[in-house]
Amino acid sequence: MRPDRLLARLAAAVCALVSVSAAPAPQGPALDVLLAEAPAPRLSDYRLFADGRPDPLLTPYTLNTPLFSDYAGKDRFLYLPPGTKAQYRADGVFDFPVGATLVKTFAYPADLRRPTEDVRWIETRLLIRKAGGWTALAYVWDAERKDAVLKRAGARVPVRFVDGQGRARDLTYAVPNQNQCKECHQVDKTLVPVGPKARNLNGDFAYADGRENQLARWTRMGLLAGAPPPAQAPRTARWDDPAEPLEARARAYLDANCAHCHEPRAIASNSGLYLNLEETRPAHLGVGKGPVAAGRGSGGLAVSIEPGHPERSILVHRMASSEPGVMMPELGRSLVHDEGVALIRQYVAAMKP
Numbered sequence: 001m002r003p004d005r006l007l008a009r010l011a012a013a014v015c016a017l018v019s020v021s022a023a024p025a026p027q028g029p030a031l032d033v034l035l036a037e038a039p040a041p042r043l044s045d046y047r048l049f050a051d052g053r054p055d056p057l058l059t060p061y062t063l064n065t066p067l068f069s070d071y072a073g074k075d076r077f078l079y080l081p082p083g084t085k086a087q088y089r090a091d092g093v094f095d096f097p098v099g100a101t102l103v104k105t106f107a108y109p110a111d112l113r114r115p116t117e118d119v120r121w122i123e124t125r126l127l128i129r130k131a132g133g134w135t136a137l138a139y140v141w142d143a144e145r146k147d148a149v150l151k152r153a154g155a156r157v158p159v160r161f162v163d164g165q166g167r168a169r170d171l172t173y174a175v176p177n178q179n180q181c182k183e184c185h186q187v188d189k190t191l192v193p194v195g196p197k198a199r200n201l202n203g204d205f206a207y208a209d210g211r212e213n214q215l216a217r218w219t220r221m222g223l224l225a226g227a228p229p230p231a232q233a234p235r236t237a238r239w240d241d242p243a244e245p246l247e248a249r250a251r252a253y254l255d256a257n258c259a260h261c262h263e264p265r266a267i268a269s270n271s272g273l274y275l276n277l278e279e280t281r282p283a284h285l286g287v288g289k290g291p292v293a294a295g296r297g298s299g300g301l302a303v304s305i306e307p308g309h310p311e312r313s314i315l316v317h318r319m320a321s322s323e324p325g326v327m328m329p330e331l332g333r334s335l336v337h338d339e340g341v342a343l344i345r346q347y348v349a350a351m352k353p
Helices: 003-022 178-184 213-222 246-258 314-319 337-349
Strands: 058-061 072-078 101-109 118-128 133-141 149-151 157-164 169-176 204-208 210-213
Touching: 003 058, 058 213, 072 210, 101 157, 118 149, 118 157, 118 169, 133 157, 133 178, 204 213, 210 213, 246 337
Parallel strands: none
Antiparallel strands: 058 072, 072 101, 101 118, 118 133, 133 149, 157 169, 204 210
16 A cells, blocks of 8 residues: 555544544433433443532432431432423422433431531432333442442341431341332322422522522422412421421321321322321321221220320331331331431320310
């Protein structure tokens, strides 16, 4: 081959290599991977996090009263495909577009009294809105916090931490399997999110640029359509805010921790015990209500709630237990939530017979 032609080919090859190496790396979450039929084997495949930090297209959020999960801290994020919005609903979960992804990371600081120090990530759960409905996936983090691996069958993770009272705690943290995810996220036999409702999001969040009401923020950012001003939207009380009314706090706690099963359209509907905030009938809230099936879970007690007597109320008895077959909720915890039980005891004790 003539030298000039060889040099031309070499130059073309070098230019091609330079062009490839200079091509920008993919930016933002991988929507095609999120919407793929098969789940990705690693969390990093979705590009939701980079170097342990959430992608800028993820919006952090919190709930006024969240589910208790053995004292784990939770970081929540919403991803919406560019150009899409969630549709506001006053009742129930917002209507999210295809591709919407709810991201929730469970973590433990070494000492709950210093929640930002020495934090260990345990798992990240995804709820992905696909064309055929929602899909729930759980990814367990490695010890170096470099990546998380899909665990469809669940997992058991030993955890040690110091609680808010300075007590050392040891537990085996349970990552749910896919069937367990469906149990807690099932309404009308369909898997749906639980938390992102107007009343749960109607509260402030400490964003990097300052505190702002979440409904107002999502509307201003173009993430939410049709929402009224926050003052005109429903609101769930904060269970741990003593400035709020006792009944509102207790009902908020029961809604967050029990109503995903105990509501008319969920898996425990046949119990007749409905603890969602929308329920107003005393008997369905447990007042003077006998159990559908008496067993050791009842503790020999007669009714779910006996006004003025938490010590004679099945609801309190089961919340104060960590024994399998007795404790409620039966999934998502192995420890007793001392502060939550104390709130419900106070609530029942304050009821007039």
